Amino acid sequence: MAKIGLFYATDTGNTRKVAKMIKKQFDEGEVELFNVKGATAENLTACDALIFGTPTLGDGELPEPLAEFLPTLESADLSGKTVALFGLGDQVGYPDEFVDALGILYKKLRKLGVRLVGSWSAEGYEFTKSKAFRDGAFVGLALDQDNQADLTEERLDEWLEQVKLELLGETVAG
Numbered sequence: 138m139a140k141i142g143l144f145y146a147t148d149t150g151n152t153r154k155v156a157k158m159i160k161k162q163f164d165e166g167e168v169e170l171f172n173v174k175g176a177t178a179e180n181l182t183a184c185d186a187l188i189f190g191t192p193t194l195g196d197g198e199l200p201e202p203l204a205e206f207l208p209t210l211e212s213a214d215l216s217g218k219t220v221a222l223f224g225l226g227d228q229v230g231y232p233d234e235f236v237d238a239l240g241i242l243y244k245k246l247r248k249l250g251v252r253l254v255g256s257w258s259a260e261g262y263e264f265t266k267s268k269a270f271r272d273g274a275f276v277g278l279a280l281d282q283d284n285q286a287d288l289t290e291e292r293l294d295e296w297l298e299q300v301k302l303e304l305l306g307e308t309v310a311g
């Protein structure tokens with residue numbers, strides 16, 4: 138069975154909550170959660186596929202534990218692994234930096250030779266600028282627990298439908 142590692146950072150717990158919601162959508166044992174605080178390169182390489190989740194903090198910045206985890210991430214051989222990203226932000230409070238951390242993380246991972254999946258339409262969001270918005274879409278699932286918490290479950294369901302088979306390494310029949 139494919140093992141998916143879901144690595145997350147969190148400040149006030151929203152991202153952890155979403156990580157748990159994602160885990161629930163998979164079969165028992167398919168997804169293991171890791172707080173990046175304390176996670177190792179071996180934790181990363183032992184997984185067949187990866188999901189990363191991060192809030193944006195400061196003014197469009199990575200949370201500190203994730204910034205501190207980057208050298209570990211860069212030291213691990215992740216080439217060829219399938220990776221999906223989700224990010225939490227606040228489009229009303231930070232319309233010029235909405236989910237920027239998602240874009241920063243995407244850029245780092247692209248350099249590591251991973252296969253990134255799970256881009257997401259920006260329809261239904263209101264923001265002016267985002268580092269996570271590239272080529273007409275978000276580079277991963279954008280969630281806003283501050284202003285659109287009521288949409289999170291529905292967005293997650295739809296996104297997971299998109300990325301689940303790719304993360305599990307199964308090919309779609311037909």
Ligand SMILES: Cc1cc2nc3c(=O)[nH]c(=O)nc-3n(C[C@H](O)[C@H](O)[C@H](O)COP(=O)(O)O)c2cc1C
Pocket residue numbers: 146147148149150151152153192193194195196197198225226227228231234235236237282283
């Ligand atoms: C100090 C602070 C700075 C923030 N900066 C941003 C930001 O630049 N862009 C953004 O989209 N959201 C920003 N947010 C919103 C958080 O990303 C959002 O509340 C998120 O759900 C927090 O997730 P967590 O509970 O996992 O830490 C900020 C929140 C705080 C408290």
